[in-house]
Amino acid sequence: MPDVYNWHLGRKMSYPYEEAHPRRQFAFVFNINRCIACQTCTMSCKSTWTFSKGQEYMWWNNVETKPYGGYPKFWDVKLLSMLDAANPGGQVWDAAVQNGPSKPYGLFNGMTIFEAARKQFGPAGHNHAIGFIPDEEAWRGPNHGEDAAVTFEDSYRKASAARPISAEGSALPEHRTWFFYLQRLCNHCTYPACLAACPRKAIYKREEDGIVLIDQERCRGYRKCVEACPYKKPMYRGTTRVSEKCIGCYPRIEGKDPISEGRPMETRCMTACVGQIRLQGLVNIDEKTGLWANDRQNPIYYLVHVEKIALPLYPQFGTEPNGYYIPPRWVPRPYLRQMFGPGVDAAIEKYVAPNRELLAVLQLFRKHQDIVFRYEIEEGKKVYEREIDYRGRKIPFTLYNDTVIAFDAAGKEIFRTAVEEPIHVRPAKHSNSV
Numbered sequence: 001m002p003d004v005y006n007w008h009l010g011r012k013m014s015y016p017y018e019e020a021h022p023r024r025q026f027a028f029v030f031n032i033n034r035c036i037a038c039q040t041c042t043m044s045c046k047s048t049w050t051f052s053k054g055q056e057y058m059w060w061n062n063v064e065t066k067p068y069g070g071y072p073k074f075w076d077v078k079l080l081s082m083l084d085a086a087n088p089g090g091q092v093w094d095a096a097v098q099n100g101p102s103k104p105y106g107l108f109n110g111m112t113i114f115e116a117a118r119k120q121f122g123p124a125g126h127n128h129a130i131g132f133i134p135d136e137e138a139w140r141g142p143n144h145g146e147d148a149a150v151t152f153e154d155s156y157r158k159a160s161a162a163r164p165i166s167a168e169g170s171a172l173p174e175h176r177t178w179f180f181y182l183q184r185l186c187n188h189c190t191y192p193a194c195l196a197a198c199p200r201k202a203i204y205k206r207e208e209d210g211i212v213l214i215d216q217e218r219c220r221g222y223r224k225c226v227e228a229c230p231y232k233k234p235m236y237r238g239t240t241r242v243s244e245k246c247i248g249c250y251p252r253i254e255g256k257d258p259i260s261e262g263r264p265m266e267t268r269c270m271t272a273c274v275g276q277i278r279l280q281g282l283v284n285i286d287e288k289t290g291l292w293a294n295d296r297q298n299p300i301y302y303l304v305h306v307e308k309i310a311l312p313l314y315p316q317f318g319t320e321p322n323g324y325y326i327p328p329r330w331v332p333r334p335y336l337r338q339m340f341g342p343g344v345d346a347a348i349e350k351y352v353a354p355n356r357e358l359l360a361v362l363q364l365f366r367k368h369q370d371i372v373f374r375y376e377i378e379e380g381k382k383v384y385e386r387e388i389d390y391r392g393r394k395i396p397f398t399l400y401n402d403t404v405i406a407f408d409a410a411g412k413e414i415f416r417t418a419v420e421e422p423i424h425v426r427p428a429k430h431s432n433s434v
């Protein structure tokens with residue numbers, strides 16, 4: 001197998017195809033801290049793409065409650081166990097060797113799904129990635145475990161009249177009783193396992209935006225993609241006997257949606273987000289290195305590479321997913337580290353006390369349907385300053401009412417918004433003005 005460079009892992013890894021990169025890459029950032037699990041994103045995708053016969057169980061976008069929820073059930077714990085069995089005790093990071101955009105999280109010393117398959121099946125093996133096909137029962141409930149919280153046994157032991165469980169459970173920086181919502185869709189990976197596994201070469205990655213698609217004509221429904229995708233995002237359709245997956249709403253990305261008038265627009269799930277947790281965009285790729293080309297004023301680049309506040313989901317799987325998450329600040333760190341890698345602690349600290357620019361950029365989420373390619377900030381007045389208590393330290397924080405301005409692909413202003421939302425007080429002359 002050829003060696004390709006995976007910057008999430010900070011090293012080369014084996015992959016069945018030679019390294020090749022798109023000019024631009026579809027990418028997104030989700031702020032987990034803000035999600036309310038309203039499932040508006042889920043339903044907007046469903047009502048656009050998967051409402052037909054044979055697609056009943058297909059949820060290309062889903063929002064699950066962690067740690068118990070998952071769609072399909074146990075998709076991640078099952079694969080994590082398989083990787084651990086392939087490399088017992090070896091799935092570890094060396095975070096001390098962080099080094100710029102080519103190694104932002106340090107070095108992953110463990111095995112990816114491709115490397116574990118090589119160990120298990122040998123270099124000439126037919127399976128290029130380890131994985132499994134979920135059974136029918138696993139696909140049955142799209143929101144299994146919703147709102148089910150973890151309560152540490154420890155909490156019960158320590159609980160007393162002076163320190164009841166409920167008070168412990170709500171104390172930051174880490175709640176002892178917790179859950180969080182994880183928003184999931186296809187990550188349009190840089191090294192897609194679905195593509196690697198397809199014996200028909202029916203899956204391809206588009207040069208213009210890195211979106212990964214299944215050619216419905218070529219697919220014969222062998223379900224090798226379902227087995228290999230570590231995120232379990234390709235789904236088999238019994239009525240047509242081929243597999244389907246998220247298409248990144250590519251007509252909208254291309255500016256061909258009837259309402260877009262040629263401008264690249266965000267996907268349906270992104271634009272519907274009630275909690276304003278989603279920001280989707282296109283990042284420029286350096287075709288020689290495969291790294292993101294320096295584009296500091298692109299908000300996705302800024303959040304991922306400059307502030308490193310948004311982290312990939314299970315980077316250790318090895319597909320270099322293009323979805324990034326701002327981790328939830330109340331969740332015990334060991335759980336988050338195994339899910340988002342070693343960058344978790346620094347990311348949460350930044351989120352708790354954001355700097356001036358970061359706070360402004362966080363306002364860009366979900367304000368408009370057009371894709372934001374660049375932002376600028378106009379400085380506003382200082383509102384207040386204070387110290388934020390974080391793990392026994394005081395972090396200085398100053399709030400400025402800056403205005404952030406978003407620009408489209410052509411450099412035209414799309415919208416501007418301020419850090420402080422304007423307050424409108426209605427005159428008390430209507431019956432509902434009380």
Ligand code: SF4
Pocket residue numbers: 185186187188189191192193194195212228229230231232233234245319
């Ligand atoms: S998330 Fe799964 S289906 Fe999507 S590109 Fe990656 S490997 Fe393929």
Ligand code: SF4
Pocket residue numbers: 034035036037038039040041042063183272273274275276277278
């Ligand atoms: S629409 Fe937004 S807030 Fe609602 S579930 Fe989806 S990601 Fe969460």
